[in-house]
Amino acid sequence: MSKRAYNFNAGPAAVPLEVLQRAQAEFVDYHGTGMSIMEMSHRGAVYEEVHNEAQSRLLGLFGNPEGYKVLFLQGGASTQFAMLPMNLLTEGKSAGYVKTGSWANKAIAEAKLIGDTFVAASSEEDQYKSVPDLSNLQLPENTAYLHVTSNETIEGTQFSSFPDTGSVPLVVDMSSDILSRSFNLKDFGLIYAGAQKNLGPSGVTVVIAREELIQNSPKHIPTVLRYDTHTKNNSLYNTPPSFSIYMVNQVLKWIEEQGSLEGIEAKNREKAKLLYHTIDNSGGFYRGFANPDSRSIMNVTFRLQSEELEKQFVKASEQEGFVGLKGHRSVGGLRASIYNAVSYDHIKALVDFMGEFQKKNG
Structure with missing residues (x-):
């Protein structure tokens, strides 16, 4: 495969x-x-x-x-x-x-x-x-x-x-x-x-x-x-x-x-925690859209300093095999949808990419 x-x-x-x-x-x-x-x-x-x-x-x-x-x-x-x-x-x-x-x-x-x-x-x-x-x-x-x-x-x-x-x-x-x-x-x-x-x-x-x-x-x-x-x-x-x-x-x-709903929930919260931690500890390079107390564990929305930089992020991510990180056309920005089937390893790969992108563009 x-x-x-x-x-x-x-x-x-x-x-x-x-x-x-x-x-x-x-x-x-x-x-x-x-x-x-x-x-x-x-x-x-x-x-x-x-x-x-x-x-x-x-x-x-x-x-x-x-x-x-x-x-x-x-x-x-x-x-x-x-x-x-x-x-x-x-x-x-x-x-x-x-x-x-x-x-x-x-x-x-x-x-x-x-x-x-x-x-x-x-x-x-x-x-x-x-x-x-x-x-x-x-x-x-x-x-x-x-x-x-x-x-x-x-x-x-x-x-x-x-x-x-x-x-x-x-x-x-x-x-x-x-x-x-x-x-x-x-x-x-x-x-x-x-x-x-x-x-x-x-x-x-x-x-x-x-x-x-x-x-x-x-x-x-x-x-x-x-x-x-x-x-x-x-x-x-x-x-x-x-x-x-x-x-x-x-x-x-x-x-x-996966352990029914209790098992799935534990995995979903672990995935979301990792991604939000990366956003919140980027020194402002990545900025979460939703207020922390209302954040979704399914759809993580975030922004960069400019639309041009967001376009660069999407293009670079696609070259590395990431799909679907462009925000909805009605609001722009960036979005990672991390539903049940998205593994922790894929979240880890994403945060590693985000770190590298920040090093090159921060």
């Missing part, structure tokens, strides 16, 4: 090498069927076993709490921005949103097209360099749900904890940090996440929800956009992204092998 890249892409992102190798071994002939998993009918017993196993394995990582359902949908988190209020923002209700950056803003914009919304908290005045304190939120009685974006990939901020919303369902977009750390699923009404960062390849979106929230969708919305359609049909109402779901199942197996 040729040398693999140091992959710091924000998404689609790195997939564990062990998972890729297992998928490669089964790609042409899955378990003696003479077919690839992507060639099979989604109505067949072989594929349904994979489908159901992935659902069960995902809930198992959270301790199998009662009353929760896993859906495999399509359209990415961007479709959930609309599907969520279509299903839960009913007449007479208002949806609360926490405004923390680029992805939260997209979710708010879609919800406003559907029904009444309000901003429950915001870090806009801080240029989205932090996440707001949600410990003392006062939500109106008619609040349909409170929506939080747990991790902003573009700004590099992340909530370290989540509010107790009482009887109001807490809904969280976890696209960029799902399964990166431990949490109690019972604290949430609904979680959704595109798979292409920590769960597998692009093509499938995971929704984990309390069953009562997704059992009775409004009758006036299109059938394929109703949560209850997919709940009643075990996410097999239409042809699912079967190969992507197979890959999710393989990634979930790999997470179990």
